[in-house]
Amino acid sequence: MQNQQDSVHDSTNGRRFSRRRLFSLAGAASLLAVAGGALYRHFSSTSSIRVESFATSGTGGKKNILVVTGSARRNGNSALLADAFMHGAAAAGHEVSVFHCGRTPISACLHCDGCWSTGIPCVLEDGFDAFWPLLEQAQMLVFCSPLYWYNFSGHIKCAMDRMYPYSRKNRLRDMKVKEAMLLMCGESLFPRSFAGAAEAYRQMLGLKHWADRGRLFVTGVHEFGDMKGHKALAIAEQMGRNA
Structure with a gap:
């Protein structure tokens, strides 16, 4: 017992x-x-700058959208992201144009103050000659760039700098753009790495009084083809549909 x-x-x-x-x-x-x-949360956002993905819905009206890409690599990760957005926007009935800054090189702004002196935005003769007519027709701009050294790629940054004539007080005309979106991807695993580009984009919105229609930051993609099958493509496509 x-x-x-x-x-x-x-x-x-x-x-x-x-x-x-x-x-x-x-x-x-x-x-x-x-x-x-x-x-x-600490390591992914050590900056006070808002670095997160989001999107807002449009009014449903059709518009002219210009997608500006920043990579010279065909079918690269950011190119696939841009393609997904354009597919969604075209399916929704928007008129979509694209300008590949990395394939049609644009030199840096020289700050020569020759803007509009010949009746067109810039006196330099390069890829900007093909860019500005698209720019003046667009109602929405969508910047799509890979992350280079914690910022936009140099290709797309030169195109942004050359938009300076449309911000001068003595400009002959301005852009029709009222809205903008930002799509980016990069090798870093942390959203904080996109803080530099996110802040530059925010400043552009404030300067031109553009409505921020959404941002998409895709982390952890670097090797060619990493974006294939990525869930971010469906998000980018939906952003295009809702543009």
Whole structure:
């Protein structure tokens, strides 16, 4: 009888021990999850600049959309992102044009103050000659760039700089653009890495009084083809449909 009681006692202690251990492990896991979440939020956003993806719905009206890409690599990751957006926008009935800054090189602005002196925005003769007619017809601009050194690519940055004539006080005419979107992808795993480009984009919106219609930051893509099958393509396509 005593042996049976001892066995029951040992079994009960074992169950209690197992339960205590289980609760302890669960508590430790919860603490680790909370700490991990806090660390991720810290490392993914150490800047006060808003670096997150979002999109807003349009009015449903058809518009002229110009997509400006910043990579010279055909069928690269950012190119696939732009293609997905354009597919969605075209399916929704929008008129969509694209200008590939990396394939039609545009030199940097020289700040020569020759803007409009010949009746056109810029006196330099290069890829901008093909860009500005598209720019003047667009009602929405969509910038799509890979992340280069924590900012826009040099290709698309030159095109942005050459838009300076449309911000001068003595400009002959301005753009029709009222809205803008930003699509970016990069190797970094942290959204904070896009803070520089996000802030530059925000400043452009403020200068030109454009409505911010959405931003998409895709992390962890670098090698050619990393974007193929990525869930971000469906998001970009939906942003195009809702443009």
